[in-house]
Amino acid sequence: MTPFVTPPEGPRAPSDTVTVFGGAGATAVESDSVRRAAARVAGAADDLRAAAAQCLAASGDVVLPGSAWRPEGSTAWATAALAPAARALEEAAQDAARCLGARADLCDLLGWRLLRAAGLYEEAESTAERAVGALVTAGTFGTGAAVGSLGWAGLAGVGVVGAAEVAGRLAGGMLTGGVSSAITGWALTEATRGLAPFSDEAFAGLGSGVALSQPALAQGRPDVSGGAGVLAHVAREVPLLGNGDRGIKVTRLGPGDFADGAVPAWSDTGAGSVQEALARVDDLYPGKGGAPAATVAVQKVTGADGTVSWTVLVPGTQSALPADHPWDGRTDLELVAGQADGATAAIEQVLADCGVGPDEPVTLVGHSLGGIAAAALVSRAGFAERYRVGGLVTAGSPTGLVPTPPGVPVLHLETPEELVASTDGRSAAENPRTRDRVTVVRSLRGSTEAGDRAASGNVSLAHAVTTHVRTLDLAIGSADPRVTDVADRIGARLDGKVASTVYYRAERAGP
Structure with missing residues (x-):
């Protein structure tokens, strides 16, 4: 469970809402x-x-x-x-x-x-908090087991309802108008704030319940990864939802493929910092920078000494229901389950098309689904043998179950209120901690800043790229040596004398 207790003196300055786990030097109390x-x-x-x-x-x-x-x-x-x-x-x-x-x-x-x-x-977690956490886990476990016992109809129904609910929230829609809209909005806000500390228990219980109800499909894994495997199977096989195991193809994009007829202005400029690289991911969403759905950017940077490095920018989920591209809910489930997925296949095709050399470092920066895909690639021995991994940055991604190789600087950014990062059943405090792997978590609810407080009750705002960029700004501003060490190591790969960017759209191929 995410440790979360509002201090007696009330909200804190935004810089005081940041907690860092892992990294070199001092770390959280153990x-x-x-x-x-x-x-x-x-x-x-x-x-x-x-x-x-x-x-x-x-x-x-x-x-x-x-x-x-x-x-x-x-x-x-x-x-x-x-x-x-x-x-x-x-x-x-x-x-x-x-x-x-x-x-x-x-x-x-x-x-x-x-x-x-x-x-x-x-004993820092009070008896009440532990009791609530246990009840949440037990309740969601029961829900998952009940749904799984209903068979395909129950699993598909939950998939449809859950996907529709997520899509509605991400779109920022309200259920009704007028006074009832205000009441509904207030209720959702308070529910989000209140349940955020227990979101990891909720997902852990739900995932385990689904996994144990369908042990064969879960492949004997009685946890979130097993439950995700069951639901991923449903997403592939149920006619109403699935689109089979079609292959993936990627297509290079030109300025005319973007809504405004132009690629992002930063295309010929190196990022120079982790914050800037992460902020650029926002421009790859259709509603932000006008990019087509499922767009991935690959930037090549050449230093003054002629050395070449690459940065891959990967956005998150753009369709809760299975879609004609792999940036959908089905891929989310496959990634959490550790199964073959379309997003990592697309990224590997993109790197091959760009002609990335084996000695040219590749840094992957991903938000939400993009972060899970990036972490999954970095953890694969075959990928590390083919490419030299220069660093990994994830924002709002459930990556606690994914190992990363030693020597690769890794930076994770999370907020309890976004809920998404806890869908693997792990809180930020439970992420792996090594000298090279740092997790920065920020409590939006505990901040005095109005924007943070507003985001604390809105999953979409709490999960936004801009929120995570601000978290990183505050963490670096605190001069915490663990954060600056990893950020500097990654940032050194992001800038150079000459930069060029290629954009790709990923699609699911025909049967």
Whole structure:
């Protein structure tokens, strides 16, 4: 579950709503790490006490004048002259022993506090939150199991209804007008804000329920990936929804294929930063930059030293129902299920058509479905053998179940209120954490900024590319070394002396 508790003092400055997981250096609190630190502090306390004992022993070895012992060959006056120094040495050794003992006591106290902190962190989710999360998981599991038990009709019905609902929300439509519209809008807003912290449990339960109701189609996977596999099969096979396993073809686009008769203005300019590259993905949506549906952009950048790098920009879902292109709900399900899909096939065709060399780094930047497809490609051994992966950026994409190779800088951007990134049953905090893989999550609900607050109750706004670009701006502005390290490593591949961009449309081929 996404940890989400509004602080007592109320909304926070936007920069304070960003949380970073993974990366090099400091990371989020992990109770196991705190317990290991407590063990090290306890060891330090033992060492300090051993040192104190040595000091006490040393003080006992100091021989004061007047004792039976006298250095060989020394005179009485010489021995007397050493008396002040001997007493000072003895006192110093005893003081050192006392100080070391006191420090050992402080270490014991610190170790206890660390153990206490670990326990408190493990209990950070209140009993009520855990109970709600469990109820949500159980409820959606029951729903998924019930739907699956109805067979094809039930699964298809949920697919149609769910797709229609998603499409309506993404279009920003309201159910009714006037006062009832305002009431409905308020209810949806509050429901989105309230359910956002439990969205990962909801999808985990639903996916598991569907998977266990159809174990053969789920291929024995009792989780979200198995449930997605069941629904993907429905999307392919049910006549009302499916369009079979047709192949994928890609076509180069020219200026005339765009709504305004021109390609985006940035086509001959390198992005130069991760923020700019991600912002450009927005121009690949039909309603934004006038691009045809299922458009992918590939930019070639040549540096001053002649080195070549490539950036692939991949937009998200453009049809909730199965469509004549692979940027649809069917592909979403196939990607989450880890099955063969049309989007990754299209991207591989595009790279081959561009003639990308094996030593020329390729950076993939994707939003929503585009991010899942990009992550799926990066995780495939065959792709990594064919191309040199320079980096991966995803925004609003469920990628918690996808492994990424070591050495490849990876940056994920999520918000709890968008719901989409949690459809794999994982919260941002549960994404894999490595030195190269960083997840930045921002609570829109907790922000004082009016735009953030508005987006927190609207799935479409919370999921928008612009919202994720702002999240990245705030994260980089915080100077968090984990974010800047990965962003700088990826950004170095995005700019150069000469840049050119080719656009492609992907379609499902005929039977």
